[in-house]
Amino acid sequence: MKILLVDGTMFGRKTGAILEQVEQYIKELDASFKLEIMHFSQYKHQIVDGSPLNDDMKEMIQKFEEADAYIIATPIFQASIPGVLKNAFDFLHPKTMRYKPVSIVANGGTYQHHLVVENQLKPILDYFRALVTPNYVYTHTSHFDADNNIVDEDVHNRLRELARVFVQYCEMSKTLPKEPIDQH
Secondary structure: OEEEEEEOOOOOOHHHHHHHHHHHHHHHHOOOOEEEEEEHHHOOOOOOOOOOOOHHHHHHHHHHHHOOEEEEEEEOEOOEOOHHHHHHHHHOOOOOOOOOEEEEEEEEOOHHHHHHHHHHHHHHHHHOOOEEOOOOEEEEHHHEOOOOOEOOHHHHHHHHHHHHHHHHHHHHHOOOOOOOOOOO
């Protein structure tokens, strides 16, 4: 299976650090997965405005379309997901992520911002009819050291559990037809 780990921000290093840790835990559970981290900071983004797509956006869309499952990582800025992440979702066809497993990791500066995952990101993924795992992991600035290493053992345990559930969702989804019967 092709797993796309999406670092959904242009700034900072913590979301990428979380993804690298999740990637390691997934590899420990199933070495057969083909894992790729996509850092939004390495792409020249454009706004969804009807203009012809640049090559970076074409590549990004293709990676989403070809993936069998996703780990979405996002920081929380101003009590919201970054605009670049929402914009990326706006480029995708509504069936791109249909019936594909998705897990969520997020980080922010306050503990209350975990609600952004519930109130903003999960509804977007529900619109895509993705198979969202029930256990997302939210991290706080205090869970990292100065080099952006995760230093909180509870966070490591939650990331291990997220990886375990994600791998099971991937296994369950292998036999699920991705083409729906309905035309919606």
